[in-house]
Amino acid sequence: MKGHVIGVDVGATWTRIALANLHGVILDKYIFKTPREGDRYTIAETITINIIQRYKDSIADVKAVGIGTAGPLELSTGMVINSPNIPMRTFELARPIQDALKKPVIMANDCVAAVWGEKVLGLGKDYSNVVYVTISSGIGGGMIVNDALLLGKMGNAHEIGHTIVDVSGKMKCGCGGYGHWEAYASGVNVPRFAAMLLNEMSISGDERASPVYRAFVEGTLSTEIIYSEAAKGDKLALKIVDKINRYNIAGFENIINLYDPELITIGGAVVLRNREIVFKRIVSGIENSKGVVTSLPKIVITPFEDDIVLVGAISLALLPPQNLIKMLKYIQYI
Ligand SMILES: [Zn+2]
CATH class of the missing domain: 3.30.420.40 (ATPase, nucleotide binding domain)
Structure with missing residues (x-):
């Protein structure tokens, strides 16, 4: 099978992004500090820039992007709402990344993504x-x-x-x-x-x-x-x-x-x-x-240890749960 997916794990301190093949095998992984200053688009923009810079040669055959993020969430709009541990608290996440990459972005709470990763790949x-x-x-x-x-x-x-x-x-x-x-x-x-x-x-x-x-x-x-x-x-x-x-x-x-x-x-x-x-x-x-x-x-x-949320995000992109897709009112390109 040709093609790739991208997984993103947004934590209060660290954000991880990874490129995986369609079997869910991580081919590359990159970790950076989650921005703590900026506006409601800064986190999404930082993730987009890192994906484009790091995976520019693979982006054409990326099927989807999955995100597991610290919450709370509003899945219908793809936003994080009033997060206690990220200073911006309320910010756009899935939609600006989807607009920039022209790929479907499937988002869930970090532990929800993790259990999906355990089910799909673990x-x-x-x-x-x-x-x-x-x-x-x-x-x-x-x-x-x-x-x-x-x-x-x-x-x-x-x-x-x-x-x-x-x-x-x-x-x-x-x-x-x-x-x-x-x-x-x-x-x-x-x-x-x-x-x-x-x-x-x-x-x-x-x-x-x-x-x-x-x-x-x-x-x-x-x-x-x-x-x-x-x-x-x-x-x-x-x-x-x-x-x-x-x-x-x-x-x-x-x-x-x-x-x-x-x-x-x-x-x-x-x-x-x-x-x-x-x-x-x-x-x-x-x-x-x-x-x-x-x-x-x-x-x-x-067995995925520190990568479990990243594996979960990859699994969301590989095999999006249909009940989740129905809740993501912003979703396009799918
Ligand atoms: Zn409590």
Whole structure:
């Protein structure tokens, strides 16, 4: 098969673009900082310029461009609306790229793209019920139920990081809500939650020698130090990690009870960098859970690791889900 597709992963910090063949094999990949200054067209223009400069020899036989982006989205107009982590907040994305390249641009939320990538090109090929979960600076998910990619009215279904795992609402989430999963266990929020726990705990003499306690006292507590000390066996760090993982396990129990998946793949920096202390402990927590009413799914780390959203974007371009295409009112050239 001759031809190419282009995938774009728009994150709050980094944007990745890739050229792939029609089997979904990445032939070239390029990463640049997502612009943090400019107007509502700056991000789309920067992506367009990079695609044209880098892939000018291949652009004629590009069939489509797929985009997986941080949300929230308005799929009908191809825009990002009020994004908490990108300073422009509300900006055009799919339409200006489509106008410039004269190729269909198929856009979805990053985790929605990711689960589609897992289904089209990854471990989900043989399954009809697949979930992807990321635990990174935030927590998010994408779901395929009975082969249908779930989207919601604007494309914002499955903001699972903002589901409630603590009705007492001890922690306030970045979105303004209380008791949300993300407020306890995402990379950005782990140090805040850990500091709250350390303020509440009685700390033994031994524990005061822990690098985690020293970092807490010095005001330099980080997700990295908590997880790396836990991996080394530091008792205080392990106590904190056990508490965080209780919220992670609750989040996954909710997901399994809601969607009855056959396969869950997990990605995101917090999981990828802490496989023993986060991934394995979540899996064993779910295996021992009394709170799951259906049979347990297979739970694995995504083989695509940091490229999962890019692979998802490529999959959107290769095999656009028809229910998604119907929602993209701006779509042309298809
Ligand atoms: Zn929230």
